Amino acid sequence: MTSRASATEALHTSGYRLTMQRQFVWDTLRQATEHLSAEQICSRIRRRFPRFNLATTYRSLEVLEELSLVKQTRIGGRGYYELAQDGQDHYHLLCDQCGSTVDIEGDHMVPVLHHITQDHGFVASAADLVVHGRCAKCQARADRVP
Amino acid sequence: MTSRASATEALHTSGYRLTMQRQFVWDTLRQATEHLSAEQICSRIRRRFPRFNLATTYRSLEVLEELSLVKQTRIGGRGYYELAQDGQDHYHLLCDQCGSTVDIEGDHMVPVLHHITQDHGFVASAADLVVHGRCAKCQARADRVP
DNA sequence: GTAACTGCAAATTCTTTGCACATAT
């Protein structure tokens, strides 16, 4: 029902070959609890399959992205990858103090995107939102020691 | 009244030296009608001052950013620079087809940011929003030739 | 069997840094 079950199928029906490497990348992202950089994905796979390399990581991610199975978010010039959610997008809160990220899901952006469409005749397909600021922890810390 | 008049002053009062190079970068961004990459800024300045170079471009932009005179937006792994608007942020619509960008200003994001603060105790200081999709022109073209 | 894919190394692109010289204060 979710896109998770259909990765191999999606590859197959799109004419892409089902390789071990692509499955590794897919599985790594499925098991991850947060977005991962290409480097992180690669090194995790290398633990079990030492000949795996970064070029293949990028090439696999490119395919998975094209099939809308994976979503890339750029934070500070680096790309991070995670499973694409089915319907709704999700966004990132980045604490500029401790560097932590929080994911937010929900339809907060729907009215914004709607507005954009109305005002500019622009048909939005995806939105990358990174909100900078201070997370709850760092905020509390700052309050304690002003 | 706007931040535009106070670049030299801001540099001065912050203890930064007022150099020709920094003024060149500032003036280039003032004259620009859209955001520019470091490379674009540099080559424009080089037309009048051939010894100007990229390293100085980046270093000048860093200073101007720190003084909140300039805002950087990252699109597709590249940094683009423009004057920081006084009060309100502005965002970018990026046409994935023709590569054009449209700037949107306004307070569309205010309720979103407010919500985020409520829900996550996260204090937002800035938001980077890049909306991908299809601009009006490309949309019309697609409608004509389906 | 063959077109697609991988591994490796080298190339690209964007950005940062070290250091000798120049300059704003």
Add this chain to the structure above:
DNA sequence: ATATGTGCAAAGAATTTGCAGTTAC
């Protein structure tokens, strides 16, 4: 006078590409 800033060249980091060999179909 001197701390800061610049120019140049070289280093870094992230990503892409060329190509010979491998593999899924």
